[in-house]
Amino acid sequence: MRAEPRDGPELNWQAEFRDSAMEALFQRTLTSYHACQLRVALFVIAGLFLAFALADYTVLGAGQPFLTLLAMRLLVVLTCLLLGLAIWRRPAVAHWPLPINLACLLGISGLLMTIPLRPAGDGIHIASVVAASMALYLFIPNRIQWMLAANAYLLLGFLVAVRLWAPLQPGLLLTSLLLLGFVNLLGWMTISRIKRLKREQFALLLEERSANRRLKEEIREREELEARLRHMACTDGLTGIANRRHFFELAEQELRRARRDGTPLALCMVDVDLFKRLNDRHGHAVGDLVLSTVAGCCQAVLRDSDVLGRYGGEEFVIALPLADLGTAAAIAERLREKVSALRLPMLGDTTPLTVTVGISRLEEGESRLDPTLLRADRALYEGKARGRNCVVVASRPAPEIGDSEERPRWAYGKLTRADTNATTPAAAALAALPADEPAPGHS
Numbered sequence: 001m002r003a004e005p006r007d008g009p010e011l012n013w014q015a016e017f018r019d020s021a022m023e024a025l026f027q028r029t030l031t032s033y034h035a036c037q038l039r040v041a042l043f044v045i046a047g048l049f050l051a052f053a054l055a056d057y058t059v060l061g062a063g064q065p066f067l068t069l070l071a072m073r074l075l076v077v078l079t080c081l082l083l084g085l086a087i088w089r090r091p092a093v094a095h096w097p098l099p100i101n102l103a104c105l106l107g108i109s110g111l112l113m114t115i116p117l118r119p120a121g122d123g124i125h126i127a128s129v130v131a132a133s134m135a136l137y138l139f140i141p142n143r144i145q146w147m148l149a150a151n152a153y154l155l156l157g158f159l160v161a162v163r164l165w166a167p168l169q170p171g172l173l174l175t176s177l178l179l180l181g182f183v184n185l186l187g188w189m190t191i192s193r194i195k196r197l198k199r200e201q202f203a204l205l206l207e208e209r210s211a212n213r214r215l216k217e218e219i220r221e222r223e224e225l226e227a228r229l230r231h232m233a234c235t236d237g238l239t240g241i242a243n244r245r246h247f248f249e250l251a252e253q254e255l256r257r258a259r260r261d262g263t264p265l266a267l268c269m270v271d272v273d274l275f276k277r278l279n280d281r282h283g284h285a286v287g288d289l290v291l292s293t294v295a296g297c298c299q300a301v302l303r304d305s306d307v308l309g310r311y312g313g314e315e316f317v318i319a320l321p322l323a324d325l326g327t328a329a330a331i332a333e334r335l336r337e338k339v340s341a342l343r344l345p346m347l348g349d350t351t352p353l354t355v356t357v358g359i360s361r362l363e364e365g366e367s368r369l370d371p372t373l374l375r376a377d378r379a380l381y382e383g384k385a386r387g388r389n390c391v392v393v394a395s396r397p398a399p400e401i402g403d404s405e406e407r408p409r410w411a412y413g414k415l416t417r418a419d420t421n422a423t424t425p426a427a428a429a430l431a432a433l434p435a436d437e438p439a440p441g442h443s
Ligand SMILES: Nc1nc2c(ncn2[C@@H]2O[C@H](COP(=O)(O)OP(=O)(O)OP(=O)(O)O)[C@@H](O)[C@H]2O)c(=O)[nH]1
Pocket: 238, 271, 272, 273, 274, 275, 276, 277, 279, 283, 284, 285, 286, 287, 288, 291, 312, 313, 314, 384, 388
């Protein structure tokens, strides 16, 4: 049968945690509080004990009994002060049973000694014993068993002392006993209740802290998961660059910026040449590796502000903010050269790796990327048709006039490739630019 879950922490009869590790933790967290409480208690007790010397003097005069009583009081006061100072210097002493109980023993003994030295049958002693008893329970932070032991010593000592030196009438003795019994019960119950409440509070605090920790951990995990999902939703799993959807999100932003600021924006379509053959010869895994390598080459020739994405299959797309066609052609040419210069061991010497690039720019009045992209795509396929491994720049779209179906809508720049007549492919690409296009401005 399963035990019913209990409310609150498990405590023993001393109102302490049954779990000793938990009790030790509780004690540790309260060390400075207990040290402060005990210090105050010791200084107050010392002060009171000394103050009663005045009463002794008025009752006894300056005779021998007074001096004995004063010496005893000074001993108790000195012990209290020394212990208070020790706790001041080292708060952990507040939890050592020996010095505290020694001070209690001395204090109680001192109090009991006032009975033979200042005998009075009027019940004045019972009042001081009651006050001492309450102080032992409520004023001095101690474990309950030590409180009970100290009070037992006080009670027995009181009974012996009054029996020997200050006999009480039977009625008064019984009243005193009942009173002391009640005070002990009250003190014990009160301190147990206080200790229990403190521990319940502490257990709740710990529970709250661990719930908070769990919550924070959960939030952190969720944030990580969200970031991972966001990253996965935007990234092409194979190459690690932006996927098609994310590319368009970023490129649209660049388009809006270009239209707002009146700055140029160029697009490049990059396609790996004869990739199907490469796949067929070397396998899909090698094909994947080649795609990642080409993506890396693209990243290497681009600036941070350029936008690169995988358009699909073996095709990549690049948006070049602030780049005119000349600049875009120079960047594309660098990419083409970089890829064709690669020597990938897994491809061997028989499979050359090259790319063809089609370039276009955002024309005045265009508010969407599609037409620019379409021109770049057509330039790319023009490059494929002319033998691949080249950069082709699309010229401006011809103005629409009447029978546009019959007129060539697109006039491509001259084919630029390593084996053309131009000195360098870049020079050839530049030569192919429309007359109004400025020369490349950045690299
Ligand atoms: N390894 C690999 N291959 C892919 C991936 N995506 C598409 N492909 C292959 O890429 C090849 C593209 O072939 P094609 O469109 O005929 O183009 P190509 O062979 O590069 O010829 P050209 O573009 O004319 O030079 C196809 O065989 C696809 O299966 C991919 O993620 N990994």
